[in-house]
Amino acid sequence: MTRRATAQDVADLAGVSRSAVSLVLNGRADGNISRVKQEAVRDAALQLHYTPNAVALSLRSKRTETIGVLTWPDHRQMPLALLGAVYRAASSAGYLLMMVDAQERPWQVDALLDRRVDGFMVVAPELADFAVPEPVSNVPTVMVNCFDPSLGASSLVPDEVGAGASAAQRLIESGHRELGVVAGREGLASERRVQGVERAAQGAGLARPVVVRAGHSIDDGYRAARELLESDQVPSALVCTHERLALGVLLAASDVGLSVPEDLSLVSLDDGENLAARLVPSVDLVERPDPVIATHALELLVDQLRHGGHSAVRRLTFVCPVRRGASVAPPRLRALNAG
Amino acid sequence: MTRRATAQDVADLAGVSRSAVSLVLNGRADGNISRVKQEAVRDAALQLHYTPNAVALSLRSKRTETIGVLTWPDHRQMPLALLGAVYRAASSAGYLLMMVDAQERPWQVDALLDRRVDGFMVVAPELADFAVPEPVSNVPTVMVNCFDPSLGASSLVPDEVGAGASAAQRLIESGHRELGVVAGREGLASERRVQGVERAAQGAGLARPVVVRAGHSIDDGYRAARELLESDQVPSALVCTHERLALGVLLAASDVGLSVPEDLSLVSLDDGENLAARLVPSVDLVERPDPVIATHALELLVDQLRHGGHSAVRRLTFVCPVRRGASVAPPRLRALNAG
DNA sequence: CTGAAAGCGCTTACAG
């Protein structure tokens, strides 16, 4: 618990003034400080392990090099992959993060404001609307995976409709003509993903896919799949809107004696849980491009920080790439004949 | 981007001095400031939405009400449940967290020090040793789910051996006498959990359990289980040291035509991934008591903060409770006869 | 009862 050295300590040890220390250590000693004294300052700083107090720095510069992250869990999960990507992008740019559960602990948003975070990033676990609290809108803010209904802040979101369509497309290209969907019951993401599947099916001249609405957990997916697989009209391929649902489907398929992909093909959309790719068989995935989104989000925020928040409000949409697994195969003859 | 009000602004509006504002707003106006002026100050503060600048406060008080969290991902996963529990405990006590990947971005530990976090919490994804960096040891620190080899900081860890024993006990009580273990290849946690199982087996007079070492992902668990289930000496019950392994085991059991729990019982230990309980069947779990650990850890840290870090170094161990699922049943007769 | 001053630890003009 030893007190950390201050610029004054360094000055005393080096035998110069406090300002000289500042000049030298900030590389502005050029024609100002004599070579000898410069050395003395550097030596003293090293010896005392001196490093400027960031709190004092912030008070003066009015910048904290800290970004407030507003997030919240969804279906009991935090948007971990997205937050990780945001963290990596931010720390590469020299920012630290202060993360807060904006849903459960809204007062901490004020605490962040009091601490003078430079800007905010709102990071949603699933595509959603999020009304930015009044005082936050006075600070540069970008919305990740969510929208500000009042259009006060730029937003970066995955192309969910496109992702749904890509999932369907993957199956259609493999020869399937009878698609089913196991979808989350709630949320903008489920809705749009289903929409994408339907659009792709329609575009390919297929019948309207059967859609079963489920919760968002593994056992919800299991139950939905059982229902679907025990009906008289069993599709030859399924799209799941969430990884946990896909896992449930896999367990259900085993239980009713269907093999994936021989008897049933499967594609899942992704929320960064990193489950599906390690399942057996590994499930084909339409991935949310978290690192790309995070990088662009940070760029946008930093740009606002530089321009005092007077940047144009933008809405960026990101394509979700398909990552092949081992859960898609051509349909059995029965299905081909029916088509 | 409007400038936020300062105490001076409030003073001007209320027609008093800056110090009067401070006195009133901090409840020390008692016999010092006249009732009328007190009201004026309060009104002005409200009108201007005044709230003290926490940066300035920190510079003066030498406290930031912020805790630095040192963590790192393991097997590509962050210790999410534990971090969530830490976050909840900290925010309930009025602290904000700054989290940093101490493995990938060690320099950010220095950034945290520069920003004068009040203390540190080291939060490991899995039981591990972690050498606290030199400068950190000058600041109150507690180790969660890990140990400081030099014993410089208090640590709070789950009783991993006990957890392994509880898992085995659950199976033994259900009548099983031939246990197998699917264990992670690396890490203190795997090691101790296996040890616990072996100890319990020995205590009950059973044969030494077969232990298969695997990686830590779902497909690793799958492969290990296949190996185990296709050998000539198939155990009637398995303990998995990690949730993802248990999931792999479940998938493998289906594939080889074994039902859980009718043909094979299963208990898993837990790292807070929240998978096993939602599987079908739900897997019996020996849970790490994250909320309890986090609460105690924060208490310990706050205590050190109050006493200037001159508290005794303690090592606390926490019992892991069993959470029943639907993956354990008595062994089939074959096994009973063999016993 | 009230206001002016000192000081937390910095940096940046500004005199000498």
Added chain:
DNA sequence: CTGAAAGCGCTTACAG
């Protein structure tokens, strides 16, 4: 080339 001063926004003794 160098040091003293001002100021970021607070609070807490300290004079009046």
